[in-house]
Structure formats: structure tokens, C-alpha cells
Amino acid sequence: MTPLILAFPEMEALAGDLANRMSAETAAIDLHRFPDGESLVTLPKKLKGRDVIVLATLRDPDPLALPLRFAAATARELGAKLVGLVAPYLAYMRQDKRFALGQAVAAPLFAKFLEDSFDWLVTVDPHLHRVPSLDRVFRIPAIRVQSAPLIADWIAREVPDAVILGPDSESQQWVAEVARTAGRPYEVLTKVRSGDWQVDVSVPESDALKHGTPVVLDDIASSGRTMIRAMEHLIAAGTRSPVCVIIHAVFAGSAYEDILAAGAARVITTDSIPHQTNVISLADPLAASIAHAMNARLQTH
Ligand SMILES: O=P(O)(O)OC[C@H]1O[C@H](OP(=O)(O)OP(=O)(O)O)[C@H](O)[C@@H]1O
Numbered sequence: 001m002t003p004l005i006l007a008f009p010e011m012e013a014l015a016g017d018l019a020n021r022m023s024a025e026t027a028a029i030d031l032h033r034f035p036d037g038e039s040l041v042t043l044p045k046k047l048k049g050r051d052v053i054v055l056a057t058l059r060d061p062d063p064l065a066l067p068l069r070f071a072a073a074t075a076r077e078l079g080a081k082l083v084g085l086v087a088p089y090l091a092y093m094r095q096d097k098r099f100a101l102g103q104a105v106a107a108p109l110f111a112k113f114l115e116d117s118f119d120w121l122v123t124v125d126p127h128l129h130r131v132p133s134l135d136r137v138f139r140i141p142a143i144r145v146q147s148a149p150l151i152a153d154w155i156a157r158e159v160p161d162a163v164i165l166g167p168d169s170e171s172q173q174w175v176a177e178v179a180r181t182a183g184r185p186y187e188v189l190t191k192v193r194s195g196d197w198q199v200d201v202s203v204p205e206s207d208a209l210k211h212g213t214p215v216v217l218d219d220i221a222s223s224g225r226t227m228i229r230a231m232e233h234l235i236a237a238g239t240r241s242p243v244c245v246i247i248h249a250v251f252a253g254s255a256y257e258d259i260l261a262a263g264a265a266r267v268i269t270t271d272s273i274p275h276q277t278n279v280i281s282l283a284d285p286l287a288a289s290i291a292h293a294m295n296a297r298l299q300t301h
Pocket residue numbers: 094127129167168170193196199218219220221222223224225226227
């Protein structure tokens with residue numbers, strides 16, 4: 001039977017793109033909020049014997065956590081075979097260690113929460129800068145789509161004189177990869193975070209920056225302060241107007257407007273989180289990885 005992609009709100013467009021590439025069908029998950037804040041999840045009726053792919057954005061994960069669990073459990077009660085999760089943005093991965101005594105280490109706890117409900121997971125570049133692979137966090141088949149080749153293509157095409165800038169030492173690994181694929185130079189900045197909205201970034205002396213367009217590349221823009229501080233220093237140093245390339249368009253509060261106001265020439269993102277800045281489609285590698293994850297899970301079922 002054809003797999004069925006069940007899209008949580010906001011994910012209908014990506015669901016359609018994936019269905020076109022995978023001979024799958026799509027249907028929307030109806031998510032109703034009662035006045036007291038509880039959720040009612042309603043799935044389509046014909047799930048018996050089908051592989052179900054739940055597609056959700058976890059940009060605002062807490063209100064979606066229980067509906068995700070309800071959707072997975074209900075799909076099984078209605079006869080679905082495998083139930084997988086495609087979460088192009090995987091929340092909670094930044095808290096991958098105890099930064100201060102008493103803190104919850106959210107990354108493995110959230111992973112456990114998801115693997116208790118789903119048979120497999122596909123995500124895009126999770127923020128696991130200190131963890132080498134998703135297998136260290138998930139015990140279900142978990143596949144990481146890498147956006148680097150798509151980002152490198154976009155930069156090579158749209159900003160041919162790019163100097164690619166990673167905001168902190170942890171970004172070196174993938175900024176170097178994007179720069180190598182795009183055939184452009186790169187630099188790594190130094191970031192110091194002192195609070196949720198307090199970040200400082202220092203920019204190195206760079207000959208390349210005198211002649212090229214700075215492209216600040218980061219996996220997440222949340223408060224936007226990392227991007228904003230990087231741009232402020234670049235502009236003060238006399239560079240051309242920076243281009244901001246962000247994988248996950250989290251954009252808390254007015255972050256997007258603040259980044260534009262700080263002088264970005266362009267802000268572009270992948271479609272891991274629906275936003276007006278999405279220009280890089282992840283549908284091709286996501287569709288390939290979903291097929292791979294379903295096969296991997298079937299082999300262990
Ligand atoms: O828009 P912002 O609020 O500035 O957040 C975005 C930044 O935060 C993340 O790193 P983080 O500072 O969490 O550091 P880490 O890489 O050590 O987790 C991410 O890699 C960005 O650089």
C-alpha cells in the first residue's frame with residue numbers, strides 16, 4: 001500500500017513536495033486546541049496496514065509534544081504498520097550537556113520521548129555540535145539529512161564572490177565543508193554567549209573579506225543575536241553588506257526583522273521551518289532519507 005504522509009499544521013506544502021517524489025499520499029492532521037489548552041488530534045480514517053510518515057515542524061516544540069505522541073499512538077491503534085517522524089528541525093538538541101549543576105540534559109530526554117512513539121526519524125542537521133552522530137542519541141533508525149551540498153550550490157550560484165563565515169569554533173566542521181564544495185574561502189569567527197539574548201562575536205582580520213561578499217552561515221537563528229553581532233562587526237570593518245544563510249529559520253520574536261535592520265543584504269533559509277525566507281528546498285534529500293529510514297526499520301521489525 002502507498003505510504004501516507006500525515007502533515008501537522010504548516011507542513012502541508014512540504015508534504016506535497018515529498019509525496020510527489022515518493023509515490024506517497026498526503027493528508028492533514030487536524031489539531032484542535034480546546035479553550036483550556038488541551039489538544040484534540042484527529043487523523044484520517046484509512047490507516048490500516050499503511051506505513052505512516054508524520055511530518056511536523058518542532059520550531060515551538062512544547063505545544064506539539066503531546067499531539068505528536070497522540071498522533072503516533074492513534075495511528076497504531078487505527079492499524080498503521082510503521083509510524084515514522086520527519087522533523088526537519090529537531091528541537092532541544094542545543095541542550096546536549098549539563099551546562100550548570102541541576103539542569104536537565106534535554107537532548108537525550110527529548111530523543112527518548114520521540115523514540116517511545118516513533119519507529120524511525122529523519123531530520124536535517126540537528127544541532128549536535130558536540131555529538132558525532134545521531135546514533136549516539138537515538139536507538140531507533142535516525143537519519144540526518146545534510147543541507148551542506150544544497151547550501152554550497154546556492155552560494156556558488158548566487159554569491160560567486162562569497163567569503164563564507166562560521167560564527168563559532170563548533171561551526172568550523174560544516175562551514176569548511178560548504179566552502180570546499182562551493183569553491184570559496186572561509187573564516188571562523190569567535191562567539192561568546194552570556195545569555196539567551198546576549199552574544200558577542202569577533203571577526204578576524206581577513207584579506208579575503210576586503211574583496212568578497214561576507215556570507216554568514218549558521219545552523220540556527222533564534223534570537224538572531226549571533227547573526228546581528230557578526231554583521232555589526234563586519235559592517236564596522238568596512239565589508240560589503242553581508243548575506244545571511246541559515247539552515248533553520250527559528251526566528252524568535254522580531255529576530256528576522258532585527259537581522260534585516262542590522263544591514264543584511266539578503267537572508268535566506270532552507271524550508272526546514274516554513275518562513276518567507278525559504279529558498280533552499282530540502283525535499284529531494286528528505287524523500288531519499290525517508291525511503292532509507294523506512295527500509296532500515298523494516299529490516300529490524
Ligand atoms: O540566534 P541566536 O539566539 O544567537 O542563536 C543561534 C546560535 O545559537 C546556536 O549556538 P549556541 O550559542 O547555542 O552555542 P552552541 O553551538 O555551543 O550550542 C547556533 O549554532 C547559533 O550559532
